[in-house]
Amino acid sequence: DIQMTQSPSSLSASVGDRVTITCRASQSINSYLNWYQQKPGKAPNLLIYAASSLQSGVPSRFSGSGSGTDFTLTISNLQPEDFASYYCQQSYSTPRTFGQGTKVEIK
Amino acid sequence: QVQLVQSGAEVKKPGASVKVSCKASGYTFTVYYVHWVRQAPGQGLEWMGRINPNGGGTHYAQNFQGRVTMTTDTSISTALMELSSLRSDDTAVYYCAREGGGGSFPRLETWGQGTLVTVSS
Numbered sequence: 325d326i327q328m329t330q331s332p333s334s335l336s337a338s339v340g341d342r343v344t345i346t347c348r349a350s351q352s353i354n355s356y357l358n359w360y361q362q363k364p365g366k367a368p369n370l371l372i373y374a375a376s377s378l379q380s381g382v383p384s385r386f387s388g389s390g391s392g393t394d395f396t397l398t399i400s401n402l403q404p405e406d407f408a409s410y411y412c413q414q415s416y417s418t419p420r421t422f423g424q425g426t427k428v429e430i431k
Numbered sequence: 432q433v434q435l436v437q438s439g440a441e442v443k444k445p446g447a448s449v450k451v452s453c454k455a456s457g458y459t460f461t462v463y464y465v466h467w468v469r470q471a472p473g474q475g476l477e478w479m480g481r482i483n484p485n486g487g488g489t490h491y492a493q494n495f496q497g498r499v500t501m502t503t504d505t506s507i508s509t510a511l512m513e514l515s516s517l518r519s520d521d522t523a524v525y526y527c528a529r530e531g532g533g534g535s536f537p538r539l540e541t542w543g544q545g546t547l548v549t550v551s552s
Contacts, residue, residue: 358538367542374536415537419492425475
């Protein structure tokens with residue numbers, strides 16, 4: 325199975341900040357990497373697919389990059405509604421493993 | 432619009448089984464894989480498996496092999512997930528999700544609202 329490791333597990337930031345979350349795969353997954361946002365009590369919501377493609381309807385302050393084993397999710401100009409948990413997931417092979425998540429909290 | 436609506440919360444005793452349903456609307460049900468993901472309280476997302484509604488082919492995560500059964504009823508555009516031999520650590524919210532991407536860069540584009548399963552004696 326491919327292991328996905330996210331860092332940090334949590335971070336504190338202020339509105340307007342630029343935030344970066346990293347995700348590392350235990351083996352190359354090319355660009356088969358998705359990012360999801362989850363707010364408390366809600367289902368996850370797809371933000372980024374294929375490592376860097378923005379899902380329809382997602383604000384452009386969200387961006388993704390990387391390929392192979394190392395990936396990043398960047399939120400520029402953090403907004404109040406962005407305080408949530410974020411998960412990466414590989415779709416290169418089954419099982420479709422998730423990272424352990426990153427909680428973005430208000431500083 | 433594409434929508435997945437799941438069945439309501441369940442409370443089960445250890446050793447019992449639970450069946451969660453996921454009714455799809457707004458698209459052709461047999462075209463897209465359905466995945467199941469669970470989330471224990473305060474924990475992260477755990478992928479359980481997926482089913483191809485066109486033919487019923489499945490792939491289960493090793494952690495659930497022998498305990499989980501995923502099926503579909505195409506006549507009512509519904510996916511079903513049954514988990515047996517329930518333990519207290521199966522207490523979680525269970526989600527269904529539709530895979531998008533058409534086979535290219537698969538992703539979980541649409542999610543159900545989640546079903547809380549509580550296992551308690």
